[in-house]
Amino acid sequence: MTLTAATSANAQNTTETVVGVPGPEEDPFIWLEEARSEEALDWVRAENERTLAALENDPRFEELKAEALAIYDSEDRIPFATFRPDGLYNFWQDKQNPKGVLRRTTLESYRTDEPEWEVVLDIDALAAAEGKEWVYKGSTCLPPALNKCMIALSDGGEDATVMREFDTSTKSFVEDGFVIDEKSQGSVSWIDEDTLLVNRDFGEGTLTESEYPFTSRIWKRGTPLSEAEEIFRGEPTDVWAGASLLRDATGTIQARTAFRGISFHESLYYVWKDGEWLELDIPKMASPYGIVDGHLLFSTDVVWEADGQTFPADSLVAVDLEEWKADPNGAAKTLVWAPGERQTKRGGSITANALYVGLLDNVVGKVLEFNFVANENGGGQWLSREVALPDNATVGIAASSNETDQIMFTVTDFLNPTTLYYSDGSSDPEIIKTSPSYFDKAGMEVEQHEATSADGTKIPYFIVKPKGMAMDGSTATLLTGYGGFQIPRLPGYLGTTGKLWLERGGAYVLANLRGGGEFGPGWHQTAIRENKQRTWDDFIAVAEDLVERGFTSPEHLGIQGGSQGGLLVGTAFTQRPDLFGAAIVQIPLFDMLRYHLIGRGASWIGEYGDPRIPEQRAWIEGYSPYQMIAEDEDYPVPFLWASTADDRTHPAHARKGAAKLKAQGHDYYYFEDMTGGHSGGVDNEQRAKLQALQHVYLMQRLMDERDGG
Structure with a gap:
């Protein structure tokens, strides 16, 4: 029997006035939204050929690619590992194993300079045997032994995967084991050795408008997945929904839970209690965090009023686990951290x-x-x-x-x-x-500064630059940022950027923009939906500050960002084309009036708003880069790139941006990785090529002398 979460008054409001979205008559490039149509792929091949001719033929390309590849293939880079009862596990890619191997070692061996690794699963061998472009996407294993695993594999790097049962003890796939051959988004959890909890695409009527699963089934070994019992069902209007298992550190299941993501940032949570799903009385921007010392912890992104107490946003709140299991909404709450x-x-x-x-x-x-x-x-x-x-x-x-x-x-x-x-x-x-060390840091220094955004808010940024560089605006500078989804951008070893860019005299800038997560939920929530322009203003303010201080000048200032960061770069060069000399638009969102119809864009309405609703369309229309491209503007020859296999941020965004630039007579570059997923590049060779293409472009635009500056 299906036990459905009751429809909640908190679900998305469907009574808003709905308007049309641009169709073929208004948008001549909609045909590029068909990711793998022959017409679209022919267009991609032609664009790739033109771009590669301009960038690969640069005498610096091969050197840059070789430097990047040497870093990616480095045998002495840290082999980051996870703990399992039978050893430390690591997934490794190098020249000999471009698709990678899953391997394990002991802690004693791991602590040495040259650990002895035992290969558990060879993805290159598997791909060769099956004639697939397999990309390893991780595993879900049964606690506490963690030796029975569901291995996720993607054909070509897209988010959608197939899943197969694998035994790490025998280092082989289980004969007649659990197999999900239909590629899909979703997840699985082990209930016991013979039972899985599956959140996947089960066919018609089981995907949300955002193309994520919203039903869950219990699958018994030896039975068809199609006959598995459905135990939870959200709503088609949810972003996603599904059931899960609440386990303690020993792997013991303490409760069966479920959630409905009613927007990207808001969820309703449920616990299975007395034969039905009970909705938890917690804020829509709070969620379970884990079980510690006999307590269940919750994290909240908003102020939480409960039991006469006020828990600040971003705090951790605890309840006694046994008390909570007996009375999920009545258990006393205690502040752990604020x-x-x-x-x-x-x-x-x-x-x-x-x-x-x-x-x-x-x-x-x-x-x-x-x-x-x-x-x-x-x-x-x-x-x-x-x-x-x-x-x-x-x-x-x-x-x-x-x-x-x-x-x-x-x-x-x-x-x-x-x-x-x-x-x-x-x-x-x-x-x-x-x-x-992958680059020579001698003569380089890091400074932190603040820019003043349009509304007066101070926006911090880091600059990595040559010591004592001339403050005359002549330094080629690469500015990057993100500013979305409460994700922070933090200082980290620059590796390839240090080798390919800083060693050649360039400077690097990382901006901490509103919309990101550098200063907590409030820093994010102040720059979403109707206030999203604040993120773009912050980025422009940092660029202006770099010029005003003399670090660089517009002709030597380039910008780069991917995904939400690609949208950031798109808004920057269309709103202030005079401020930049180069713009790398990676795997971007770009057509924001149709983004909810492209790929999994509908899941991000909580961040940007809904272009079908007139008031919200007005927020978006004012900055959507695709619509903002104008024939009479002088743009800084942008470089847009995407991935054919990206089923998250669809390549249509970058394709349509390039096509519109071309139709209006603007110079641009476009490249599409025809094998990689959302991050681009499924092996080190392709990743190195992407790095070399981008850095050649930056050097041509920002370092080389050009007619007219």
């Missing part, structure tokens, strides 16, 4: 006995360890301590073990290679691996 000024949490991990939470404190990384300490009265308190890691760096949690207190951390900054720290929980972390 952010200070300009602080925000950044991911967390749970070991057998502790919670670790990454923290940004004015864009500087820290990690806090939390434990619940009981007292003799049956109560207790949450205690925290800062983990002993270097200051003034970007700090992250790399891996943790559920079975033990083992944990690893990364420490990095722009100029110093990433360092990996390890602790078994009994002492402070120690360095166990350091990434090699």
Whole structure:
């Protein structure tokens, strides 16, 4: 029997006036939205040929590609690993294994300079045997042993995957095991060795308008997936929905839960209680965080009023697990942590006995360890301590073990290679691996400045530049940012950028824009929907500040960004074409009046608004780069690139932008990676090629002398 979550009054409002969206009569390039039509692919091949002729024939191309490839294939880069009961697992790609191998080693061996690896699954061999362009997309394994896994494989790099049962003990796919051959978005969870909880595309009527699953089934071994029992169903208007399992650190299932994503940033949560789905009385921008020391933790992105208490946005809130299981909406709530000024949490991990939470404190990384300490009265308190890691760096949690207190951390900054720290929980972390230096940092320095945005808000940015460089505007400078979906952009070792750009005299700038997550939920929420222009204003303000200070000048200033960052760059060069000499528009959103109809764009209405609603269309129409392209403007010869296999940010956005630029007589470059997914490039060779193409373009536009400047 299907047990459906009750339709909620909080669901998306469907009574708004709806207007039409641009169709073929208004948009002559809609045909480019067919990702793999012969007409569209012929257009792509012609564009690629033109762009490659201009960039690959540059004498610097091969050198740049070789430098990038040497970094990607480096044998002494850190092999980041995850903890499992039978060892440390790592996925590795290099010249000999371009598609990669899943491999494992012991902790003792991992700590040496040359670990002895045992190959568990060879993706190159699998792809060759099956004649597929397999890309490994991870695995979901049954706790606590984690030896029975569902392996996700993508043909060509798209987000949609097939899944197959794999036994890491025998290093082979399970004969007559669980197999999902229909590629789809979605997920699986192990209930037990013979039962899966599956959130996938089950055919007609099981995908949302955003093309994500909204139904869940329990699949028993030996039965067809089509006959699996449906246990949860959201609504077609949800962004996504599905059931899940709430497990503690031992892998024991403590509750069966479900959610409905009613917008990209808002969800309704449910718990299976007394034979029905009970909706949790928590804010729509709060969610379960994990189980620690017998407590269930929640994270909230908004102020939460409960039990006469006020929990600040971005805080962690705990309930006693057994009390919550007995009365999910009545369990007493306790504050675990709340952010200070300009602080925000950044991911967390749970070991057998502790919670670790990454923290940004004015864009500087820290990690806090939390434990619940009981007292003799049956109560207790949450205690925290800062983990002993270097200051003034970007700090992250790399891996943790559920079975033990083992944990690893990364420490990095722009100029110093990433360092990996390890602790078994009994002492402070120690360095166990350091990434090699990929570029010569001598003579380079990092500064942090602030620009003033259009509404007076101070926007911080970092600049990496040659020491003592002339402040006459002559330095070729690359500015990047993101500013969306509460995702922070943080200092990290520049690697290929350092080698290909900084060593050749360029400067690099990272802007911390509103809409991102550098300063918590408020920093994000102040620049979404009707206020999204603030993100674009922030980026333009940083560019203006760079020019005003003399770091660079418009003819030497380039901008680069991907996905939401591609939209950022598109808005920047269409709103202020006079301010930039180059613009790399990677895998972008670009046609914002049709974005909800292209790929999985409908899932992002919570970030940008709905162009079918007149008031919201007005917000979007004012900045949508595709519509903003004008015949009489002088644009900085943009370089747009995308991926044919990208089923998240569809290549149609970049294609249509290039086609419109061409129709209006503007110069531009367009390249489409015909094998990679959303990140572009499925192996190191292709990734190196993409890096070389972009850096040749930047050098031609920003470093080379050109007629007319």
